Amino acid sequence: MARLQIEAVSKKFDAEYAVREVSLDIADGEFMVLLGPSGCGKSTLLRMIAGLEEPSAGRILVGDVDVTDAAPQRRDLAMVFQSYALYPHLSVARNIGFPLRARRRPRAEIAQRVAEVSATLEISALLDRRPVALSGGQRQRVALARAMVRDPGAFLMDEPLSNLDAKLRSATRAELIALHQRLGATFLYVTHDQVEAMTMATRIALLNQGRVEQCGTPEELYDRPRSTFVAGFLGSPPMNLFPAVVTASDGHMTVMADGIDAALDISEDSGDATAVVAGIRPERLRIDDTSTDVRGRVRMVENLGSEELVHLESGLCVRAARPAGVRVGEDIACRVDPADIHLFDADTGLRLS
Ligand code: ATP
Incomplete structure (x- = not known):
């Protein structure tokens, strides 16, 4: 498990800032949600933390280790993408075990971990199927299982529920909250959906045009918005x-x-x-x-x-x-x-x- 520290991180694409001097200190075991409208820089910030995008300025620390220049696989983080990014030609079991095989872990250990995480996410019966034979919700669990199999220090999630229908999304929200409590791991979760943010986050960082507009508990943002932007973004209908x-x-x-x-x-x-x-x-x-x-x-x-x-x-x-x-x-x-x-x-x- 790991604390994540983001220190004055910026990202410039050509002349435009996508992320501008963002600083966040995410405690070990927190469920932090990066929230904001389309184009505010949430995904770019998450991708920089994951190591998929290089910051133009600033530092990123995972568990007190400076990983700003480290390769993604050296960061002790696991990412769950919106598209799930499963390998279509591999079975569910092989998809889940993939990160351990890539690290050349012994076969018996891989089989045991795959069995454990599949049991946790209640997908043990699906292990022999290919991703094409799964529902959206089942694919989402397989993607989560693949992220969990290595026991990473923190989970990074980019809109993992956006491909699910409304009913399944609300059920999966509750499951993610329970999973977070059970694992005790640090979660950093990107969404533009305020309901997801309000229901799941221990803290929300609301981004506006690449900057953190307000960071606090869902109650703080809802009850004492620090600007008209925050007041107008949270609440349906808004303030x-x-x-x-x-x-x-x-x-x-x-x-x-x-x-x-x-x-x-x-x-x-x-x-x-x-x-x-x-x-x-x-x-x-x-x-x-x-x-x-x-x-x-x-x-x-x-x-x-x-x-x-x-x-x-x-x-x-x-x-x-x-x-x-x-x-x-x-x-x-x-x-x-x-x-x-x-x-x-x-x-x-x-x-x-
Ligand atoms: P969404 O919810 O729509 O995914 P977002 O908040 O995640 O939005 P980002 O994807 O981080 O926003 O994008 C932030 C800004 O940076 C946008 O203006 C986007 O057009 C720009 N941007 C993102 N990636 C690139 C890139 N590779 N090259 C140039 N501009 C980019």
Whole structure:
């Protein structure tokens, strides 16, 4: 098992930075998820750690050993690819045993390890098949088994669930969490899927244009996003973000925007009126006729089964238990707890408090 240290790592392709001065300290046994939109540099960062791409600057350490210039097979890491990269002409057993054969391990040891990891992943019955005769979920397990067979210090995974259908993906998520707990190994996992990140990660590093925008527990990123980018990326639907004006006096702060009027209690006075971006999560707006906090006209109601998304003409979205009891065209009011209003700098997008 290994700690992974990434120190000011950058990667430039021609004139463009794909990864820019990223530093991450991933503790032994952590499940770290690299999350971010398409093209933010997640795969490039993972590939540099794996040794498949050379950094333009910075250092990479695995278990305190500097591996920046080491070949991939000398890094004590195992990679699981999105495509699984199984050898089509080899049986499942030979696919799984491949990394040990490449290291010229004795036959008996290979057979024993293949049997062990296959039992762990419940694929013992598939050992004689070829990859073509497997389902997507089974292929994914074979790829995992091949990564596990060597007992690597850390597992690197690049969107390993993206080829599975929704039901299998959610079952496999739960299996990966259990596997991580059982192995106690370090996992570094790339995805653009926030649900995968929120459910599996011990910590998430959210990347934006090659930089780490915020790194912390899923709860930290969701409850205290450090920028409008983080606030808008996590949550489905994402946080409502809207321009507002804040005025403070006598220890009270008032947030005002079109159709919104909420008083926040704060301990200090920030002085003059300030233009900000305010944020409220859809589930934190509560439909309540007696409230004067937020008002608006219903533009559309989306039925999600157990819940409804109520879209107001102002652009705000309210998440409510079904039936929310509102009709299109109706004027409604919502209550909001001041503690649920996030404020961001209007210019930089950074969190204010
Ligand atoms: P996705 O989720 O779509 O896979 P990503 O976050 O993994 O995206 P990367 O694949 O790391 O993003 O790419 C980051 C940036 O680097 C992109 O702008 C991409 O076009 C660029 N890039 C990646 N590989 C190369 C390459 N070999 N040559 C030139 N540019 C590249």
